[in-house]
Every structure is written in C-alpha cells, then in structure tokens.
Amino acid sequence: MNSPDKPWAGRFNEPTDAFVEAFTASVDFDRRLYRYDIQGSIAHATMLARQGILTAADRDAIVAGLTRIRERIEAGEFEWSIPLEDVHMNLEAALVADLGDTGKKLHTGRSRNDQVATDVRLYLRAEIATIRAGIERLQSAILEVAEREAASVMPGFTHLQVAQPITFGHHMMAWFEMLQRDRERLADCRRRVEILPLGAAALAGTTYPIDRHYTAELLGFARPAENSLDAVSDRDFIIEFTAAAAILMMHLSRCAEELILWSSAQFGFVELSDAFCTGSSIMPQKKNPDVPELVRGKAGRIFGHLMGLLTLMKGQPLAYNKDNQEDKEPLFDTVDNLKGSLKVFAELLGALKCNPQRMRAAARQGFATATDLADYLVRKGIPFRDAHEIVGQAVALGIREKKDLSELPLEKLRRFSPEITEDVFPVLTLDGSVAARDHLGGTAPTQVRAAIRRARERLADDPT
Numbered sequence: 186m187n188s189p190d191k192p193w194a195g196r197f198n199e200p201t202d203a204f205v206e207a208f209t210a211s212v213d214f215d216r217r218l219y220r221y222d223i224q225g226s227i228a229h230a231t232m233l234a235r236q237g238i239l240t241a242a243d244r245d246a247i248v249a250g251l252t253r254i255r256e257r258i259e260a261g262e263f264e265w266s267i268p269l270e271d272v273h274m275n276l277e278a279a280l281v282a283d284l285g286d287t288g289k290k291l292h293t294g295r296s297r298n299d300q301v302a303t304d305v306r307l308y309l310r311a312e313i314a315t316i317r318a319g320i321e322r323l324q325s326a327i328l329e330v331a332e333r334e335a336a337s338v339m340p341g342f343t344h345l346q347v348a349q350p351i352t353f354g355h356h357m358m359a360w361f362e363m364l365q366r367d368r369e370r371l372a373d374c375r376r377r378v379e380i381l382p383l384g385a386a387a388l389a390g391t392t393y394p395i396d397r398h399y400t401a402e403l404l405g406f407a408r409p410a411e412n413s414l415d416a417v418s419d420r421d422f423i424i425e426f427t428a429a430a431a432i433l434m435m436h437l438s439r440c441a442e443e444l445i446l447w448s449s450a451q452f453g454f455v456e457l458s459d460a461f462c463t464g465s466s467i468m469p470q471k472k473n474p475d476v477p478e479l480v481r482g483k484a485g486r487i488f489g490h491l492m493g494l495l496t497l498m499k500g501q502p503l504a505y506n507k508d509n510q511e512d513k514e515p516l517f518d519t520v521d522n523l524k525g526s527l528k529v530f531a532e533l534l535g536a537l538k539c540n541p542q543r544m545r546a547a548a549r550q551g552f553a554t555a556t557d558l559a560d561y562l563v564r565k566g567i568p569f570r571d572a573h574e575i576v577g578q579a580v581a582l583g584i585r586e587k588k589d590l591s592e593l594p595l596e597k598l599r600r601f602s603p604e605i606t607e608d609v610f611p612v613l614t615l616d617g618s619v620a621a622r623d624h625l626g627g628t629a630p631t632q633v634r635a636a637i638r639r640a641r642e643r644l645a646d647d648p649t
C-alpha cells in the first residue's frame with residue numbers, strides 16, 4: 186500500500202517504487218513556490234466561501250492554517266517530504282494534519298494542474314518586477330557614467346576597426362537603449378503572465394459554481410484564462426519570459442565583452458575596481474575581469490534554457506503532461522542568474538574608472554576623422570563619391586608618412602584637392618568631429634546630455 190498520506194493513493198494496490206518516487210518528485214525545487222501556492226489557495230478558498238461552496242468558518246480555518254504553515258516554513262520549521270512529491274501536496278498534507286476534515290476541503294473545484302500553472306504565474310509576475318527594478322538600477326548606473334563622460338572622445342568602431350570619433354557618453358547611452366527595450370519587453374511579457382488558470386481544474390473546468398473573475402481579482406490578475414485546456418497546459422508565458430531573458434543576457438554579454446576589451450592593457454579605456462577582479466595563481470601581474478567574463482558566460486546557459494523549454498513544449502498533446510514539471514528548474518535558474526548578473530553589473534559600473542586620455546589617444550589613431558574630411562569636401566561642392574576617393578588617397582599618404590590627417594601640412598592636402606583650405610583643420614580635430622554630429626541620436630556632447638535628460642524622464646515615467 187502507498188503511505189496513507191499520499192492524496193491520490195486510493196486506486197493503487199502497490200506502493201510506489203522508491204526510486205520512482207524520488208525520480209518523479211519535484212518538491213526539492215518547487216518548494217520555492219510555497220508563498221505563491223499559499224496565496225493562490227487563500228484566494229481559491231475565499232472564492233469558494235463567497236460562492237457558498239465552503240462555509241465562512243471553513244474558509245477562516247483554512248486561511249489561518251495556511252498562514253501558520255507559511256510561518257513555519259519561513260521559520261525553517263517545516264519538514265518537506267519527498268513521498269508527498271511536490272509543494273502542493275506537502276502544503277495540503279500539512280493543512281490536513283492541522284485542521285483534519287476542513288483541510289481536506291481546500292482542493293474542492295481545483296486540481297494541481299491549474300494550481301501549479303497559477304503558482305508559476307504568481308511567481309513570475311513578482312520576479313519580473315524585481316528584474317525590471319534591477320534593469321533600472323543598471324540603467325541609472327549607466328546614466329551616471331554617461332553624464333561624467335559626455336564629452337570624452339573615444340574611437341567608435343565598426344568591424345572593431347577605428348571608424349569615427351564618438352563620445353564615451355554616447356556609447357553608454359547605446360547600452361541604456363538596449364536595456365530600455367529589455368525592460369519594455371518584460372513589461373509586455375508580464376501582460377500575458379497575469380492571466381488566471383484557476384478554475385480550469387484538471388483540464389475541463391469544474392462542476393462547482395465558481396467565480397473565476399473574483400479569484401482573478403483577489404490575486405490581482407487581469408482576467409481568467411479563456412480556455413481550460415490551454416490554461417493548464419501551455420507554458421508559452423515561461424518561454425516568452427526566457428526569450429526576453431535571453432535577449433537581455435545577450436545585451437549584457439555584449440556590454441561585458443566591451444568592458445573586457447576596454448580594461449585590457451591594449452585599450453586601457455577603463456579600469457575595473459579590484460573588488461570585481463581576481464588575480465592569477467601564477468602570473469603576479471594579472472588582474473582578470475572575471476565578473477564581466479562570467480556574465481558573458483551566463484548568457485550561454487540562459488540561451489540553453491530557452492532552447493530546452495521550447496523543446497520541452499514541442500509535441501506535447503493537450504492538456505497537462507508531467508513533462509511540464511521540467512519547466513521549473515530552467516525558469517528558476519534563468520531568474521536567479523539574471524538577477525545576479527544585473528546586480529553585479531550595476532555595481533561594476535558604479536565603481537568604473539574611465540581614462541579619457543587613453544580614449545582620446547586611441548581616437549587619434551586610425552584616421553577617425555576621414556569621413557569629416559569627405560563631408561568637408563562635399564560642402565565645397567564635390568560629389569560624395571569623388572570626395573571619398575580624394576580622402577582615400579590622403580589616408581594612403583598619411584599611412585606612408587605615419588601621420589594623422591590633421592598632421593599633414595596644408596600643401597600636401599591641397600595636392601589631393603584645391604578645395605582644401607586652412608579652414609579644414611578644425612574639421613579634422615576630434616572635438617570638431619563629434620560636435621558636428623549635432624542632431625537627435627548623434628554623438629555631440631550637447632546631444633548626449635539631452636539624451637541623458639530624456640532618459641531620466643523615461644525612467645521616471647515607467648515605474649516597475
């Protein structure tokens with residue numbers, strides 16, 4: 186016989202194989218849903234009582250009993266049982282042990298199938314708020330750096346080759362925009378998380394006169410799910426969240442990669458605080474950028490969870506299948522690593538030291554103002570393609586003579602075009618180059634400062 190406390194033991198004649206019992210159990214990981222399971226149960230019992238399915242006395246006893254269980258868990262006094270399989274049956278068994286027959290009434294009009302889907306939605310809604318706040322903190326750290334370095338000139342790259350001068354503040358604001366979209370994506374995803382599965386029961390709905398709108402209202406969900414089969418079986422909201430998480434991690438990994446490059450001796454644009462680096466056991470000079478490297482690495486693991494979840498769902502017939510129990514570990518791991526990465530990244534940026542001299546020196550290499558010279562010739566009436574060719578020849582001379590364009594004497598420049606006159610030199614300076622890109626979205630320091638002001642307003646307009 187199965188142990189009598191297994192709620193489903195009635196139709197079984199033989200006990201569960203001990204290994205199977207451990208193999209099918211999820212309590213080791215789904216116990217972290219306890220708070221949401223209790224929250225959902227309290228809402229369910231409250232609704233049942235309002236509909237006359239439970240008495241008010243039963244409801245009060247259940248609510249008090251569940252609250253006591255939550256307190257025991259939080260005090261570390263709750264004993265989780267593997268034979269009781271999952272968080273739902275552990276909590277229900279504890280309620281029955283406490284209240285007797287009244288505890289047995291909680292599961293009226295409900296199944297673990299709509300229960301678990303509800304728990305995960307409640308959990309994810311809370312975690313999305315925390316993650317969005319974490320993104321916001323990182324965005325604020327970015328704005329601080331951007332403000333400090335709004336006029337610091339660095340080389341902008343394409344193909345990791347020097348392209349045009351930009352300001353470091355402008356580069357920081359590119360990161361800000363990436364994260365802004367991530368925060369929006371999560372808010373959008375949350376709209377589809379806040380939908381109530383309860384009432385779907387096992388798969389077809391329930392014979393009791395329930396009020397699903399009321400339960401949804403009690404839980405602060407937007408509305409009940411339209412279709413019971415869909416409500417208990419789909420995990421697309423988890424996949425969607427993980428996709429948004431994967432994109433966010435892709436962004437963090439790009440930022441991490443830049444910090445790793447910039448903090449190398451070859452670049453020297455920034456210095457990471459010692460608190461975020463480690464040394465080498467053999468090379469005494471080393472200061473390794475472990476934190477950004479680890480964040481870059483964690484992106485891979487979260488992409489893996491996205492693939493895993495898609496594959497988990499693929500080919501499952503309606504409605505609930507035990508396969509779905511496998512959704513939790515990748516989801517929890519995604520949430521944990523995302524929160525950790527955001528936290529550490531914000532702190533890393535908060536302690537970031539920049540070296541504008543090194544940035545400027547690097548921008549002087551690689552003919553970063555070549556486009557400015559071409560634009561100058563266009564302003565003098567030369568078609569852009571011809572201007573491009575002329576500047577190409579000037580660059581070739583600069584390479585031969587190991588001189589930047591601004592260092593070539595006027596007579597030499599005039600050999601390529603008589604349109605070039607003394608007024609070319611301000612155009613060829615780094616500050617002149619960035620200041621000239623003076624329109625919305627451009628790299629001019631005045632534009633960067635305006636973008637930072639708007640960014641602060643956008644953050645304030647969209648509370649988490």
Ligand code: ARG
Nearest residue numbers: 211271297298301507509510
């Ligand atoms: N532990 C299960 C899960 O995570 C709960 C739902 C179980 N339902 C069932 N019919 N076996 O999906």
